[in-house]
Structures are given as structure tokens and as C-alpha cells.
Amino acid sequence: MTQFKHGFYTLFIMAVAILGCLALSNWLLPLGGILLILQLACAIVALTTSRFYGLLAGVAGALSFNYFFTEPLHSFQIAEVEDSINFVVFIIVAILISELAVYVNSQQHALQVVKTQSSVLRSVSHDLRTPLSTIIGSVETYMTYQDKLDDIERQALLKGVHDEGKRLYVYVENLLQATRIEHNALALNLTHVNLTAFLANLESRINSGRLKVINNSDSHGITVSESLFEQALFNVIDNALKFSDDSVLLMVSHSDGEFKFQIADKGEGISDEQLQAPIQLFQTSRRSDSGKGGIGLGLSVAAGIVHAHGGAIKLSNTTPGLLVSITIPKRD
Structure with missing residues (x-):
């Protein structure tokens, strides 16, 4: 899916650049200006996708420059030595831009790693x-x-x-x-688990009279990595109990080939900005910790475990409180 998006994005950027150059060429835009516009498009693609798509954009830009803007027009033949030089230089510049984009992206990743490590150190000192x-x-x-x-x-x-x-x-x-x-090293040991027993064990582990469990599923079993998925649900429920003094409701249902686990509390909820942002490791999920936790690690770990199962997790504010919906695909 990502490859399709990147391919479509590359095609779109280059098409816009080529059409723009064709329109501007009617106002006698010099070849140097056309080359700069096409190289800018290549740079945008390389910086926002990957080396491969940057090189692909470079080849597309060079061929379109040769086909639309050099004599003879609408032909891949090159009649002038100057145009041949421009073609070669364009390819070289596209390669250099792609390599530069790889370097910039790697530096950004390294910076993000440093920020994550700093967050870990701060969180460890608190939690x-x-x-x-x-x-x-x-x-x-x-x-x-x-x-x-x-x-x-x-x-x-x-x-x-x-x-x-x-x-x-x-x-x-x-x-x-x-x-x-x-580090993408989460190992799943998928087994078929009795759902009723699983929920009973989870309720026993939570050990809180404020947790109410409603199982509306007509299925007797679910295929998950039992210890990991129990940890995911435990984290979400524990988080809900921390930020709400009222009861917390766990509702389980099964339909359309998937299981749905919904955890609802009556706490303060989270901001709209946080609702739109993806759940990230080492990122606080509530507006204030209020001495009840550090960096929201439990919820982000729960999201990672759910995604490893091929499921999805969604947060939505209620009136009052927060609703966390977890879906897990049914496996035979």
C-alpha cells in the first residue's frame, strides 16, 4: 500500500511539474528554468519518499525534458550537444539529490532516536x-x-x-x-484462547470493584498471543482506572469477522489534537498526569501489541470520559 501511495505521489508531482513547464514554455521560459523546475520536483519526491522514487522521478524528469522541450520535439533523439549535456547533468543532479535526501532522512531518524532516548531517561527517573x-x-x-x-x-x-x-x-x-x-522484535505466540476464561483472568488481575465486564460475544474463543494481549487490555483498563474515580466498563462483542473490545471511563478525556495524532511510544496521553503516571507508556505499548495482532485501536472522547476501541481480526 505504501509503495502504491509513493508511486502515485511521484507520478502526481512529476505530472504537475511537467504540465507547469509546458504552460510556462509558451511564455518563452528558457530551458534552464525548465530544468530547475523539474529538478525541484525531483528534490520534493526524494525528500518525502525514498531514494528509489527520487531516482525514478529523476529519470522521468530527464525523459520528459528530452521529449517535450528539446529538438526534435516529441522524440527521444537529441540533436544538440548542449541538450545532451543538459540531459546527463540532470541525471547526475537527480542522483545527488536522492543521496542527499537519504542522508537528511537518516539524520532526522537519528535525531528522533536521541529524542526518544531522552524521553526514556526522563520517564525512568519519574516512573x-x-x-x-x-x-x-x-x-x-x-x-x-x-x-x-x-x-x-x-x-x-x-x-x-x-x-x-x-x-x-x-x-x-x-x-x-x-x-x-x-525494534520490531515483538514475538507473537498465537494460541486459541477461551474468551470467557481470558476475561475472568483479566478481571482477576485488575482486581478492582470499579471494573465492569460485559461480554456480548457469541464466540467461545479468540486467537491471540494470550500474555501480550492481556497486557494490552490491562494497560488500557489500568489507565482508565487511574484517570477516573467512577466505574470503568469493558464491553466485548464479535461481528463481521472481528472482535471488538471497548473500554469506557468517565475521566477527563484527551484533547482533540491528541485524538488526531497517532499513539506514539513515550508520549503522554492525558492532559495532566496528576501524579498518577509518567509518560503514558502503557497505552502506547497496548497500541503496539494490538497492531502486531493486525488489529486497530481508536480513541474518542465521550461526555464525559474516554472510549478506547480495540478491534482484533478473527483467525480460524
Whole structure:
């Protein structure tokens, strides 16, 4: 699909440039001006697509220059030495532009990698420090005052350590999955899973009375990578529970050869700009973290896992709250 889009885009840009040159040639635009316009079109294609399409645009530009603008017209023969030189120079310039475009794109990618690494470092300092500080503080309190604490206070401290330890485990697991997604190394182990049992395990893992599960699917099983897909749904539901004090609804349905999982909360939602933008790794998904999380890593990891299954994830604001719709294709 991407190749088709790039091919159509290249054809469109070059066609516009050639038609523009033909129109301007009626006003006695010199050959040098025509060459510059065609080379500009080649540069646009090379910078916005790839080396191959840049070279393809260069060849198309050179041939069209020869066919439409050099004597004899409407022929690929070249009568003048100057036109031959222009033809060769045009090809050379197109090659150089394509190579320059590759270099520029690689530099942009390297810059994006650096920005991502910086985001990771900032997020780790926040998302690891918070649960670790709680764990260390609780353990120090327990060790220092254990003789003065009653059973209820001891249980509260231990529960805090346990909860923050689970939070830390989830974050580290998401960080590992994010790294695999970033390097296209996410391995799917597809198995046929009993949907009812799968949802029961997920509900048990969430362990929140605010989660309501409604299964309207008439199918008994779904083919997914069980641990990964459970992690994806867990991340979305956990995110919804963080940003909403009311109940969170998980609705499951099955139709037209696909499963749909919809997670609805009654929180603050997200901005229209964020709704239009693709979900990216290490990017905050809500307007404010409010001390409840760092960079929205869980939602982006969920999106990566869903896409690896050939599915789709869509975010939409409700009144109030956020609705996350996940579709997974049915596999026999």
C-alpha cells in the first residue's frame, strides 16, 4: 500500500511539474528554468519518499525534458550537444539529490532516536523513583517502628510495598515491551484462547470493584498471543482506572469477522489534537498526569501489541470520559 501511495505521489508531482513547464514554455521560459523546475520536483519526491522514487522521478524528469522541450520535439533523439549535456547533468543532479535526501532522512531518524532516548531517561527517573521511594519508605518505617506498630499498621505498610512492587513490575514489563516494539522484535505466540476464561483472568488481575465486564460475544474463543494481549487490555483498563474515580466498563462483542473490545471511563478525556495524532511510544496521553503516571507508556505499548495482532485501536472522547476501541481480526 505504501509503495502504491509513493508511486502515485511521484507520478502526481512529476505530472504537475511537467504540465507547469509546458504552460510556462509558451511564455518563452528558457530551458534552464525548465530544468530547475523539474529538478525541484525531483528534490520534493526524494525528500518525502525514498531514494528509489527520487531516482525514478529523476529519470522521468530527464525523459520528459528530452521529449517535450528539446529538438526534435516529441522524440527521444537529441540533436544538440548542449541538450545532451543538459540531459546527463540532470541525471547526475537527480542522483545527488536522492543521496542527499537519504542522508537528511537518516539524520532526522537519528535525531528522533536521541529524542526518544531522552524521553526514556526522563520517564525512568519519574516512573521508577515514585514506587521505589514508597517501597523504601515503607520498609524503613517497618524496620524502625515494628515494635510500636499494631497489626493493622503493619498490614497497611506491607500492602503498600506489595502494591508499589506490582506497579513497578508492570512498568518494567511495559518498558521491555516498548523496546521490543521500537525494534520490531515483538514475538507473537498465537494460541486459541477461551474468551470467557481470558476475561475472568483479566478481571482477576485488575482486581478492582470499579471494573465492569460485559461480554456480548457469541464466540467461545479468540486467537491471540494470550500474555501480550492481556497486557494490552490491562494497560488500557489500568489507565482508565487511574484517570477516573467512577466505574470503568469493558464491553466485548464479535461481528463481521472481528472482535471488538471497548473500554469506557468517565475521566477527563484527551484533547482533540491528541485524538488526531497517532499513539506514539513515550508520549503522554492525558492532559495532566496528576501524579498518577509518567509518560503514558502503557497505552502506547497496548497500541503496539494490538497492531502486531493486525488489529486497530481508536480513541474518542465521550461526555464525559474516554472510549478506547480495540478491534482484533478473527483467525480460524
